[in-house]
Amino acid sequence: MNKEETLLDHMEREGLSRRTFLKYCASLASLMALPPTAAAAMAEALGKAKRPSVIWLPFQECTGCTESLTRSHTPSVEGMIFDMISLDYQETLMAAAGHQAEEALHNAMKDNYGKYVLIVDGSVATGLNGAYSCIAGRSNLDLLKEAAQGAAAIVALGSCAAFGGIPKANPNPTGAVAVSDIIKDKPIVNISGCPPIPVVITGVLAHYLTFGTLPELDKLGRPKAFYGETIHDRCYRRPFYDQGKFAKTFDDEGARKGWCLFELGCKGPVTYNACATTKWNDSTSFPIESGHGCIGCSEPDFWDAGGFYKALSTPANPLKYVGAAAAVGVAAGAAVSVANRASKNAAMAAHEKTQLTDLEK
Amino acid sequence: MRSPINEIPIHVLSPDLMLTGQAEAVLSEVSDLLGRLLETGEEGSIDLRSLPLSPADRDWLDERLGRGEVEIALEAGGRSDIYETAYAGVWKVTHRDTEGRVVAEFIEVSHVPAIVKPAGADIENAHERLQSDLKQITQEGNER
Numbered sequence: 001m002n003k004e005e006t007l008l009d010h011m012e013r014e015g016l017s018r019r020t021f022l023k024y025c026a027s028l029a030s031l032m033a034l035p036p037t038a039a040a041a042m043a044e045a046l047g048k049a050k051r052p053s054v055i056w057l058p059f060q061e062c063t064g065c066t067e068s069l070t071r072s073h074t075p076s077v078e079g080m081i082f083d084m085i086s087l088d089y090q091e092t093l094m095a096a097a098g099h100q101a102e103e104a105l106h107n108a109m110k111d112n113y114g115k116y117v118l119i120v121d122g123s124v125a126t127g128l129n130g131a132y133s134c135i136a137g138r139s140n141l142d143l144l145k146e147a148a149q150g151a152a153a154i155v156a157l158g159s160c161a162a163f164g165g166i167p168k169a170n171p172n173p174t175g176a177v178a179v180s181d182i183i184k185d186k187p188i189v190n191i192s193g194c195p196p197i198p199v200v201i202t203g204v205l206a207h208y209l210t211f212g213t214l215p216e217l218d219k220l221g222r223p224k225a226f227y228g229e230t231i232h233d234r235c236y237r238r239p240f241y242d243q244g245k246f247a248k249t250f251d252d253e254g255a256r257k258g259w260c261l262f263e264l265g266c267k268g269p270v271t272y273n274a275c276a277t278t279k280w281n282d283s284t285s286f287p288i289e290s291g292h293g294c295i296g297c298s299e300p301d302f303w304d305a306g307g308f309y310k311a312l313s314t315p316a317n318p319l320k321y322v323g324a325a326a327a328v329g330v331a332a333g334a335a336v337s338v339a340n341r342a343s344k345n346a347a348m349a350a351h352e353k354t355q356l357t358d359l360e361k
Numbered sequence: 362m363r364s365p366i367n368e369i370p371i372h373v374l375s376p377d378l379m380l381t382g383q384a385e386a387v388l389s390e391v392s393d394l395l396g397r398l399l400e401t402g403e404e405g406s407i408d409l410r411s412l413p414l415s416p417a418d419r420d421w422l423d424e425r426l427g428r429g430e431v432e433i434a435l436e437a438g439g440r441s442d443i444y445e446t447a448y449a450g451v452w453k454v455t456h457r458d459t460e461g462r463v464v465a466e467f468i469e470v471s472h473v474p475a476i477v478k479p480a481g482a483d484i485e486n487a488h489e490r491l492q493s494d495l496k497q498i499t500q501e502g503n504e505r
Contacts, residue, residue, distance in 0.1 A: 018480050020438035023456050026476070027465035030408050040475070236415040239381035258379045258415070277411050282462045 008047035021047070028206050034225070042210050049209040053112040054119060055105065056090040057147055059140040060133045060167045060176055061122025065158040066092045068195035069202075085205060088116070091135075102136050109150050117208065118151035119201075120144065120179050123160040123167045127175030144182055153214055154179060154188045157201060162190035162221070163300035170304050180221060187214050190221040194297035197278050200226045220300065222272065231268035231294045234276035237261065255291060265309035266293025273298040384418040387468070388425060391451055394470040398450055404471035426451065426468075433477060439464070443474055 005013075011021055025043040034042070058066070070093065087093070088108035089101070096104050108116065122140070125132035130139030148154060156179040159165035167176035180188050191201055204223055207215045215223040232238060240246070240260040247254035247261055255261075262269070268276075271294050275286040287294055293309075296302040387407060394405035414422070427447030435441035439458040446453055452474050456465040469475070479487075 017437050018483055019435060019476055022476050023435075023437055023439075023441060023465075026467070027456055030410055030465045030467075234411075234413050236379075236381065236413045236418070238413055239383065276413060283410075283464075 006048050006050060010051075028203065042206075045210045046206065051086050052152075052209070053108055053116040054085045054087050054205075055108050055116050055147060055151075056087065056119040056121070057140075057143060058091055058135075059120060059122030059144070059161070060125055060174065061158065061160055062166075063092060064195040065121040066090075069198045085117075085209075088112075109147060113150040115152050116150065117153055117155060117205070118147050119155045119157050120161045121157040123164045123176035123178060124182055125167070125174040126177055126182075127173070132174035141182065144179065148183045148186055151186055153208070154183060154186050155201065155204060156180065156188055156190045156221075158196055159192045159194045159297060159300075159302065162192040165194060166303055168301070188221055189214055189217065189223060192220070192222055192227070192298040192300075193273060194302070196298070197226070197274055197280070199278055200274060218272070222298075226274040226278075227272040227298065229272065231271045231273055231276050231288070232266075234274075235268055235288055236276070237288060250291065261288060261291075261293040263311045264293050265307065265311055267296030267299070267302070267305070267308075267312065268294040269312060271296040271299050379415040379417040380421060381413075381415050381418055383412070383414055384422040384425070387412065387414070387422060391426075391448075391468055391470065395448065395450055398470050398472075404469070404475070406470065407468040409466040409468060423453070426453065433474075435476065441476070443477065 008021065022039065022043050025046060026039040029039040029042055089105045091101065094101060094104065122133075124130070124140050124144055126141060130141035133140045135143060156162045160167055160176070161179050164172075164176050164178045164181075167174055168178075178190075180190070189204055191204060193200070200223070203226065204215060207213075207223070207225075215225055218224050218227055220227075232241070235241075237258060237260045240258070241262055245254060245257075245259040246263045247259045248263060249255065250264065260266070266288065268288065275294070276288070279286045279289070295308045296305060299305070387409075390407060394407070397403050397405060409419070429445035429447050429449065431445040433443040435443060439456070439461065441454065441456045443452060443454050445451070450470060450472065452469040452471065454465075454467045454469050454474055454476070455463060458464050
């Protein structure tokens with residue numbers, strides 16, 4: 001597809017019908033949390049859109065974000081989106097390597113200066129002048145600064161790029177920071193999650209294509225359409241929370257009946273993401289549906305938030321109260337309940353409640 | 362040695378117990394939308410995937426809505442199943458991708474679901490194509 005062709009022209013040339021396109025828009029509107037009636041308006045705008053150049057730079061990352069995106073729904077909605085953008089540089093997916101790859105990057109940056117969308121996954125190492133993470137002999141820090149100059153917008157993909165993520169976890173040996181800590185003069189969208197939900201990134205790109213602007217963002221720079229509500233608010237187990245029905249261990253009667261996992265450390269109430277509705281693995285389920293609480297991976301510093309199996313109403317620092325029991329707790333179900341009970345007792349004694357701010361510090 | 366999955370000693374209870382009562386609320390919204398369709402002709406739609414329904418809730422809803430007389434299968438970038446429920450004007454629309462995965466699910470309240478109606482431009486296109494096909498057929502007939 002050449003860049004001057006509109007999406008509808010392209011789809012027609014590929015033999016895709018208008019209904020296919022409408023259907024695609026209906027599913028996009030659904031995932032962007034737009035009213036179903038918005039699909040028609042979207043179809044009209046998207047049909048006229050032209051394919052933007054996208055440059056994707058990987059920094060301190062595990063490639064989980066790329067895995068998430070590429071393993072999902074190919075070749076359906078995501079596949080279509082890839083026909084709709086011109087992915088000009090992506091190390092994991094591109095055929096070119098070495099000097100050819102570097103040339104592709106520089107050509108894409110030069111040819112589309114001021115117009116390309118820059119996607120970054122992974123955090124940026126700042127320690128030792130960025131020497132902890134280099135590509136082709138240049139530090140991520142340098143590359144980011146250069147690539148950001150000509151970008152129309154930047155998408156910080158995954159919790160590492162958005163908030164520093166796992167590399168930034170205590171004690172942060174590489175001096176890892178988020179993209180937004182380095183770049184201050186460009187619009188940045190944070191698509192957090194470890195990994196983020198694949199359709200969220202295609203949704204953001206579709207929004208950019210449809211409306212020519214970036215979607216509305218929350219205070220942490222995340223698109224409100226996907227991060228506007230907590231996992232808890234959209235969880236199908238929420239009614240059990242409201243009724244005060246909780247699983248106390250991973251194998252008790254409550255767990256079997258599918259009751260709320262709050263007391264088993266679910267971070268759903270303070271985690272903003274679309275897992276509960278968009279779901280994972282081709283919409284099969286999401287962690288809570290599989291019987292495990294949310295670990296809050298789309299929130300800043302989730303790794304240091306004080307234990308995945310500690311209920312939110314218990315103190316954030318387990319070692320301060322229950323010592324070794326909490327450390328062993330993650331190893332076995334039985335131990336979890338012991339640790340949790342112990343930490344809950346400690347919490348009651350200490351009269352401390354974990355708030356959202358504790359999770360975010 | 363790996364043991365068969367049904368030997369795992371944890372048995373999940375019947376999904377009937379996971380009814381949350383939220384499907385009833387959906388049903389009453391459908392009723393409102395149907396009233397609006399009658400009064401003003403305005404079509405409505407409920408995005409089922411954006412609602413926190415348990416699998417049992419969904420089954421309950423499907424059962425309650427029942428099935429009417431019309432069924433439509435749409436092949437467009439994967440199969441879509443559309444059927445009228447036992448309530449006239451209330452349609453269940455399930456879009457699947459090319460690999461059969463559900464990508465969107467709606468309850469649509471309308472005379473005919475929007476995606477079923479052909480677009481004006483497509484009808485125009487079809488008319489032109491049919492005319493040119495006819496011309497060719499006549500031409501071939503003349504040559505014979």
